[in-house]
Amino acid sequence: MWVKIARVTLRDPLLRFVRHLTVLGVIALGVWAVRLGWDTLPAAAAGGLVAEQGETAAQPVAAEARSSGPGMMSLPVYSDAGGQKSGVSRNLMLHTVFPERPRLDVIKYVVSTGDSLFGIAEKFNLKPETILWSNFDVLQDDPHRLAPDQELSISPVDGTLYEWHEGDGLNGVARFFGVDPQDIVQWPGNQLDLNMDPENPTIETGSILIIPGGRRELISWSAPRITRSNPSVAKILGSGACGTVVDGALGSGGFIYPTASHVLSGYDYSSVHPGIDLSGSTGNAIFASDSGVVVYAGWNDWGYGYVVVLDHGIGWQTLYAHLSSINVGCGQSVTQGNVIGGMGCTGNCSGPHLHFEMLNDAYGKVNPWNYLQ
Template identity: 50%
Template sequence: MIKAKPTAPQNDETQKETKEKHRSIVSIITWVIAVLMILLMSASLYQYLRGQSLLELINLKSEQIGSDNSNVVLPTYAAADEYQSVKRDANADTVLPTGYRKEPVSYTVAPGDSIFGIAQSFDLEPESVLWANYDVLNDDPHLISVGQDLVIPPVDGILYEWKEGDTLDKVAAKYYVDVDDILLFPGNDLDMTNPTIEPGTLVMIPGGYREYETWVVPSVASSDAGVNSTILGPGGCSTSSGGSVGTYTFIWPTPYRVISGNDYWSGHQALDMMCYLGDAIFASDSGVVVYAGAISGGYGNLVMIDHGNGYQTLYAHLSTINVSCGQNVYQGQVIGGCGSTGNSTGPHLHFEIRMNGGMINPWLVLQ
């Protein structure tokens, strides 16, 4: 009979390995559980701290609103018997700028006034003031006089007196605007459903425009080419070609480089320069005097110089004249004194520059 060999040692080794594996697994599980617990605790702590911050913020807002946390009693709701309303007339221009006028006003001309200056004071273009006073100015800005009453339109455009037979379409087309420009202007106070306008009614045409006559002293050129030109009037004379010739440069003819009254614009193609009564007036450039004396048209005492190169300069409203027609003059020479003769509201120099008989803006060439 054969006896089996003992197996106990092998069993001991196997059991030992199994226990080691179990320990490793338990250790890993323990670490995993520990990590999960740490993460869970961190998340809980974050939520707690976040909740505390929000609570502090809420408390802070409450303190800012006020410490009185008592309940607010709201008024008992009661429906009105009828809805309240505010009656409002339709107005195409609901939002009106500050200082906006809808009606024309009257202005009395004061010493030193000009159409340009008056228009500026009412924030208007000078043409608008000129057009509104055609019956007294006849499109000539020099015809204003101290004490004269002028009509000042509310906005730029044409202040028009409605005539028998006029229609909105005809008047709008005549002054280059749309019918709606007339209808919607509040000052016209027109019924949009039946815009009837009685003859004699003053109607404002905002943005309207018309041609007008520009008043200037006409130059009369000699029949011979190159001969000095002159102007008609008692102070004019015939002069032969030659004499002093201009330098094509123009100096200020007054002691001050200041505009007093009208600047250069379409209805006043000259500069009104500041000067005091009796101040010296200088020749702006060299040339030959072709007019020296009084003249009609509102210019008063006038000197005109032909510079022999296509240019002429004109000096108006002088109190005195120091040169004679046909005399050679040189740039900077005194030709007269500042005055207020003719149609003038105060001492100043009306200064024009012409090129081949046409008016040019003196600002383009004055030095």
């Protein structure tokens, strides 16, 4: 009887004791497992866990990774490198920057003192030819005609501009400038009907069309090929044209600098400027670059002022422009190095200099820098 009562009386406390002991064992096992995992982590990972739990992060302490058994790789010593965290940073932008849209229409530009054809072209990211082609009524294909207060039309793209005339055909205009008719129609700035008939276009007379990629031959007002056998061909240039010229001195084919200075002043040789501008002062001597005969001596009506042209008799011709004075006359033979005139600024120019050109029967106008000695 007593044994039965004891069993009943101790049963519940005994069960509770076993349950508590089991819980404590599980907790101890968990603590042991966590401790084992913590010790095998590098210091950086341990610091990251603490930070995720919201605790205040202390300065990381370098520690060696421990090996906890076979197959466990040793980790390198952690170094904070100054405590700075690398990553993608966000810069503070006070203003939003919007990309500029490309210009589609023609704008006007007023020439200022000191401007040059090449400087204006660079300002608008265009080729110099585009400025000349688009402004023939102002510049007439001559960079020397550029002057302050002129108003130029600036195309939005390399090419040319064309004023539409009554009776024009789109195919003919496109053919003249070497482009496809659709290049003109599809340029947004022209605002043309994309479905128009190229043979009968509905374009208002007087409209200024942008011809993307269009080009034409530049007109040269300096001098054609003037031979001693036919110097009168230069009558179109002005009063300096010569009449009959008899034979005279022949050149050697070697060319000297026509000025004491070998420094460029103004425009260099290019497709729009077929010569070089050499520096100096008004009255400085201008020398014959090679021996030859004078086939033009006098005023040039197309912006070059006082001009001398020498025919060297061996397929070469040289031109000297913007002179202040001329010391030779038509038909006169000159020897290399003779003074033929004085430096000046006659015609269209912005300061004293010599505009010098070389022309060859086989190659046309050439770059003087390649031949002067």
